[in-house]
Structure formats: C-alpha cells, structure tokens
Amino acid sequence: MGKSLNTKQRVIFLLKNGIGFGHFRRALVLASELEKKGLEIIFLSQAKSTRIFDEYKFKVINVPLLHSLKSNNAALAFNSVINFIIEHLNPSLVIEDTYSDDYYLNIPALATTPRILILRRVSGDAIEEFFYSGKFGQYDMIYVMESKELCIDKLKSPLVKSVLDNSDLFDFCGDIFFQPEESMKQRMNHKYKVDQFDKTVVVNGGAGGWHLGENVCELIFDSVIEFAKNIKNYNQKVQFIIVTGPYSEHLISKYDEVELVNYQITMVGYEGNLSALLNIADVCVLRPGYNTTMEALQGEGQLILLPGISYMEDQKEWCDYLHNEFMVDFIPIEDIKKLQKVLLKSLIAPKPKREKVRNNACEVAEKIIRRMKLRVIGNNNFLLAFNLIDYKEKNSIKQYVQRYPRLARVSFVQKDQSVSGLNLQDTGAEPVVVVNSLQQSIHSITEFMGRKIIFYNDSDLSFLRKQQYEAIYDLESLGIISIEVTEIPFTTSERTLHILQNVIANRRKYAPDFVIKISQDSDQNEILKFIDSIHLLLEESNLRIMSINESFNEVSNQAVGRYRWNYDGLEIRNLS
Known part of the structure; x- marks a missing residue:
C-alpha cells in the first residue's frame, strides 16, 4: 500500500516506556496542545500497559517492547510493521521522548521524515553518551x-x-x-472524600516499574502502611491513598x-487523574519521577521524595x-526506615510557601509548529562580512547595505593582524578570537577567554589543510568552536564577485564563508556596485546570507x- 493522502498535517509520537508512564504523560500534554492548533496526532508506542491513554481520544498503535x-x-x-505504518500514515513530523531507540535506524x-526529540532531565553522562554515540x-x-x-x-x-x-x-x-x-480536582476531592479528613497523604511509586530487579515500590508501600497503623499522639483524622501503578497492582492483594x-x-492500582489528586494532597510521598514531581509541585502540600537508582x-x-x-524533603531509598519520622514531621508542618513552576507546553507546541513551517535551505547558507578597519567611510557602506532586506545579516568586523578580540554587531559581549595564522600556538589562542574562533584564510589557500584540521580538532577537544572564512581583498566589483562565485561553486576546496577586506584606497562606487551585485546574486539564486552567530550555530x-550511532541493541539483518 502506498502513502495515504495527508490533507491535514499529521504528527506521530514515537514512544517507548518500560517501567513508568513518564514519557507518555509528557507526550500527551504536548500532543493536546498541538491538537488544539489543528494537527492530527497519532501515538505509535512500545509499552506494557496503555491505560494512560484511556482518558484521551488519540489514536494509539502499540507494539511490544522491541x-x-x-x-x-x-x-x-x-x-517491517512499523515501517509500513509510518509509510502509510505519511507524517509531517515524528516526535520522540528522551531515549532514542536504535531499532528505528532500520x-x-x-529516513526522510523530520524528527524532534523532547529531552527531559537526564544526567550529564547521559547527554555526553547521546552526543558521542550520534543519537x-x-x-x-x-x-531540553x-x-x-x-x-x-x-x-x-x-x-x-x-556545542550545546x-x-x-x-x-x-x-x-x-x-x-x-x-x-x-473537585472530582478527586469527591471520589476520595477528602473533605472528611483533616489530612490526606498520597503515595505513588510511578507506574510501578522495577529498577534492577528490585521492586522499591513495595518497600515504600510497606513503610507507609506500617506508619498508618502505628501513628500515635496525632489528634487529626488522616487518610492514606496509595496508588500502586498498573505494573505493581498485584501488590494490593498482599494486604x-x-x-x-x-x-x-x-x-x-491506577488513577487516571493522579495529577489532580497530587494537587489536593496535604503530603505526597513519591519516587522522584519528573512528571509526578512537577505535578505535585503545583499543589500546596508537603513533598517527600525517595530517590534511588534510575536509568540515565x-x-x-x-x-x-x-x-x-x-x-x-527527600530520603534516599536505602534509608527508607527514616520515612516514618519525616512523614510525621510533614503532617505537623505548615504548608510550604514556594513559587509555582512555569509550564511551557503551549510555548513548545508553538515552536514546533513554527519549525514545521520553516523552509530548510541547508548548504546554500553562507557567511558574508565586511572588514572595514582601514576604510574611512564605514557608515556610508553600512547604510547602503541596509537598503536591501536580503543583506540584513551581513556582518561588519574589525580585525588586526594578530590574535585579538573581534568586534561584531551580532554577538553581544561574548568575545570571538580571530586567528590569522596557524603558526600561532593553540596555547596563545586559548589564553583568550572566548569559546569561538575564526580562522582567516585567503582565496589562494595559503593554509595547509592538514595543519588546519589538526588545529580545529585540538580546539574542539578544549571546547572551542571554530569556523574558517575565506578573506577576499576587495579590488573591483567584477573581480571580487568573480572570486566569491568561484569559491561558492567549489565548496569542497574553499571555505564558503567570506570576509571582504576593504582597503583605505578602495573606490566607493565600486564597493556600492559590488553590494548591488550581491543583492542581485541572492535574488537570482536560492543562496542566503548567515550572520556570524548563525554560522557558529551551523558549525555546532x-x-x-559528526558522531555516528553505536549499535547497542539487537543487530537486525535480512534473513533468507
């Protein structure tokens, strides 16, 4: 079957959840915002339970955990099944959450579908693993x-x-x-008769998934139930609501x-409106999953978190x-015996006064839609800057450039002949180092406090390629991002334009980013004629000028x- 006719822009959420519902909860929030803006939403999931979708009307296709x-x-x-589904649904965009699945590489x-990653809080080591493995x-x-x-x-x-x-x-x-x-919130209040109690304690261990073979949720529930049985010297009526999660629902029969x-x-076992229940609780005892923690913080109750081992x-x-x-408050899960003491303190303590966390779901949805509308230009971008350090009529040149909207991102630089600060109109106060010769040591470059380097070259390729790339990789190891520009001394409009076009046409040989060096004796009429020619070149082609900041973004x-995916799952082969 071929691709379906997609009259409405369609977004597929490609999700994987093994031990909790966190990725799904976040995706559902974002999906709801995107649906309000006219997009069709479909979920293609890998999950042991899909109960979280019961409260929504989205189409859901679930496959086993690959x-x-x-x-x-x-x-x-x-x-093959997933490929058929995606090909038939013909999405305008695919959105994934936090963990890339190497099976999707096959x-x-x-391959040709735009993809977005929603990355929740992970460790620094995990981010670096994602980066160097090419994910x-x-x-x-x-x-992020x-x-x-x-x-x-x-x-x-x-x-x-x-890079980040x-x-x-x-x-x-x-x-x-x-x-x-x-x-x-009112429905939860009525369902659990919250008004009939002085205090309500809500306990949740996530969806109930196990980490490293140990069901820590059971330890938490045992401790809270023991506390409820033994609570003394407390003259208020307290109820305890324990939400086990669908993967630990079997524990209910234990008690x-x-x-x-x-x-x-x-x-x-499962509460579809858990977020509302957490909002009205006086005390929440939780595993510190991102979503449940954020949702509980919107309420006015005390929070007790129980951190332990968690993936990445x-x-x-x-x-x-x-x-x-x-x-x-938090207690490491290995110190679970301290929970009852902290729980008693939380029941007595007044409500905490804390700022509410801002929810950016609507803003992110708007950003995604704007992203979908962008026309990708790719390698047709190039940097163009004028070095006017020796030219007296600087303002007249700048004003003439501003006549053309297509030249709005042209930069103006001032560069001397040594390692120095580069004064740019679009980088704010952050310094950029200009390097005129690779003979200058890496040490002399890194003495400068900036994290951006511009290598100056010329159209005669006086730089040695091997030296240049060795220097660039040495700089990257120090966390310094570099771009190479071809410096073209301005002579006449016709001659300078010819050199610039030659460099653009030979991107493998030359650095297709330019600084036009205007000398003090350059003819102003020729300069203005050159600017007119650049504008005409842009009109007649799909070329686009980048600012210096955009150029650094592109290099990053x-x-x-640059780093390629390291396969850490099953190797998939076509078997005869």
Missing part, C-alpha cells in the same frame, strides 16, 4: 526541559559544553507537565482489605536541586552530526 524480543526474526518482522520511512545527530530539533546553565554545568566534555552553548539545534525550553483543571479500611488506607538520571542530584529551590550543529 528490546525484549528474543530473535532477529521477530525484530525484523516488527520493524526503518526506511523515517542527537538524528534529530532536526531537540527541546531545563535551563541551558543547569544542563551545561553538569557536563564534563568541553566540546559537548560548547552554540548550536541552535538545542532549545532549552523549560518544563512541560500536566496541569489539572479545577473540575478535575488485608479489612485492616486497610480500619486504618483509613485506600489502595488503587541522577535522582539524588535532582532532589538536591528540588530541596534548595522548592523546600522539598555539524559537530552534533
């Missing part, structure tokens, strides 16, 4: 749900720090989570039902941050895609 398949034959079969239908290189855009400063601060690699700082592939968009409406009722303990995230570091920013993006 990494759990026992043979290449099974993997190949399901890859799906031809994804980031698969995506057209990566939305924390600030740039916090994300970069936990990295060790200077190169990854610089300079690349426009990464958008540090802030938090995305579900915010329940007042009507949902005596009559005993639970006597101690005001309610156990449920440092839960202790996360809890330290939450404690400092939002007055959240190229660094993301």
Whole structure:
C-alpha cells in the first residue's frame, strides 16, 4: 500500500516506556496542545500497559517492547510493521521522548521524515553518551526541559559544553507537565472524600516499574502502611491513598482489605487523574519521577521524595536541586526506615510557601509548529562580512547595505593582524578570537577567554589543510568552536564577485564563508556596485546570507552530526 493522502498535517509520537508512564504523560500534554492548533496526532508506542491513554481520544498503535524480543526474526518482522505504518500514515513530523531507540535506524520511512526529540532531565553522562554515540545527530530539533546553565554545568566534555552553548539545534525550553483543571480536582476531592479528613497523604511509586530487579515500590508501600497503623499522639483524622501503578497492582492483594479500611488506607492500582489528586494532597510521598514531581509541585502540600537508582538520571542530584529551590524533603531509598519520622514531621508542618513552576507546553507546541513551517535551505547558507578597519567611510557602506532586506545579516568586523578580540554587531559581549595564522600556538589562542574562533584564510589557500584540521580538532577537544572564512581583498566589483562565485561553486576546496577586506584606497562606487551585485546574486539564486552567530550555530550543529550511532541493541539483518 502506498502513502495515504495527508490533507491535514499529521504528527506521530514515537514512544517507548518500560517501567513508568513518564514519557507518555509528557507526550500527551504536548500532543493536546498541538491538537488544539489543528494537527492530527497519532501515538505509535512500545509499552506494557496503555491505560494512560484511556482518558484521551488519540489514536494509539502499540507494539511490544522491541528490546525484549528474543530473535532477529521477530525484530525484523516488527520493524517491517512499523515501517509500513509510518509509510502509510505519511507524517509531517515524528516526535520522540528522551531515549532514542536504535531499532528505528532500520526503518526506511523515517529516513526522510523530520524528527524532534523532547529531552527531559537526564544526567550529564547521559547527554555526553547521546552526543558521542550520534543519537542527537538524528534529530532536526531537540527541546531540553531545563535551563541551558543547569544542563551545561553538569557536563564534563568541553566540546559537548560548547556545542550545546552554540548550536541552535538545542532549545532549552523549560518544563512541560500536566496541569489539572479545577473540575478535575473537585472530582478527586469527591471520589476520595477528602473533605472528611483533616489530612490526606498520597503515595505513588510511578507506574510501578522495577529498577534492577528490585521492586522499591513495595518497600515504600510497606513503610507507609506500617506508619498508618502505628501513628500515635496525632489528634487529626488522616487518610492514606496509595496508588500502586498498573505494573505493581498485584501488590494490593498482599494486604488485608479489612485492616486497610480500619486504618483509613485506600489502595488503587491506577488513577487516571493522579495529577489532580497530587494537587489536593496535604503530603505526597513519591519516587522522584519528573512528571509526578512537577505535578505535585503545583499543589500546596508537603513533598517527600525517595530517590534511588534510575536509568540515565541522577535522582539524588535532582532532589538536591528540588530541596534548595522548592523546600522539598527527600530520603534516599536505602534509608527508607527514616520515612516514618519525616512523614510525621510533614503532617505537623505548615504548608510550604514556594513559587509555582512555569509550564511551557503551549510555548513548545508553538515552536514546533513554527519549525514545521520553516523552509530548510541547508548548504546554500553562507557567511558574508565586511572588514572595514582601514576604510574611512564605514557608515556610508553600512547604510547602503541596509537598503536591501536580503543583506540584513551581513556582518561588519574589525580585525588586526594578530590574535585579538573581534568586534561584531551580532554577538553581544561574548568575545570571538580571530586567528590569522596557524603558526600561532593553540596555547596563545586559548589564553583568550572566548569559546569561538575564526580562522582567516585567503582565496589562494595559503593554509595547509592538514595543519588546519589538526588545529580545529585540538580546539574542539578544549571546547572551542571554530569556523574558517575565506578573506577576499576587495579590488573591483567584477573581480571580487568573480572570486566569491568561484569559491561558492567549489565548496569542497574553499571555505564558503567570506570576509571582504576593504582597503583605505578602495573606490566607493565600486564597493556600492559590488553590494548591488550581491543583492542581485541572492535574488537570482536560492543562496542566503548567515550572520556570524548563525554560522557558529551551523558549525555546532555539524559537530552534533559528526558522531555516528553505536549499535547497542539487537543487530537486525535480512534473513533468507
């Protein structure tokens, strides 16, 4: 079957959830915002349970967890099924959440489909693994749900720090989570008779997945139930609501039902409106999953988090941050015996006064839609700057350039003949180093406090290629991003334009970014004629001028895609 006729822009969320519902909850929030803006949403998931979709009307196609398949034959079969589905649905965009799946590399239908990654908080080591294994290189855009400063601060690699700082592939968009409406809170209040109690404690261990073979959720539930049975010297009526999650629902049968009722303990396997329940609770006892923590922070109750081992995230570091920013208590899961003491303190303590976390789901949805509308120009971009350090009539040249909208990103630089600061109109206060000769040592370059380097070359290729690339890689190892520009001394309009066109036509030989050096005796009429010619060249072609900042962004993006995926799952072969 061929591709379907897509009259409405369609977005596929390609998700994988093994031990919780976090990726799905976040994706559903974003999907709801995108649907409001007129997009058709379909979920293609790998999950053991799809109960979280019960509250929504989205179309859902679920397949087994591909990494759990026992043979290449099974993997190949399901890859063929997924490829058929994607090819038939013909999406305008595919969105994934946090963990790339190496099985999707073998799906031809994804090769030409734009892909976006939503990256929630992960450890610095995980980000560097994503980078060097080439996983980031698969995506057209990566939305990171924390600030740039916090994300970069936990990295060790200077190169990854610089790339994330300079690349426009990464958008540090802030938090995305579900915010329940007042009507949902009222339904939870009525369902669990919250008004009949002085305090309500909600306990949740996520969807109930196990980490490294140990069901820590069971340890948490045992501790809370023991506390409920033994609570003394507390003259208020307290109820305990334990949400086990669908993967630990079997634990409910472990406890005596009559005993639970006597101690005001309610156990449920799954609560579709958990976010609303967390919002109205007086105390929340949680595993520190991103979504449930963010949702609980929107309420006014006390939070007790129980960090432990989790895949590609440092839960202790996360809890330290939450404690400092939002007055959240936490106890490492190995110290679970301390939970009852902290729980009693939380029941007595007044409601904490903390700032609400901003939910950026709507803004991210708008960014995604704008991204979908962009026309990708790719290699037709080039940098063009004028070096006017020796020219007296600088303002007249700048004003003439401003006549043409297509030349709005032309840069003006001032460069001397040694390692120095480069004064740019579009980089703010951040210094950029100009290197005129590779004879200058890497040490002399890195003494300058900037993290951006411009290598000056000329149209005669006086640079030695090997030396240049060795220098560039040495700089990258120090976290310094570099671009090479071809410097063209201005002579006449016709001659300079001819050199520029020759360089553009020979991108493999020359650096297709330019600085036009205007000398003090250059003829102004010839300069203006050259500017007219550049504008005409842009009108008659699909070429586009980049600013210097955009050029550094593009080089950083190229660094993301330089590293190739290392296959860490089943190897898939066509079997005869």
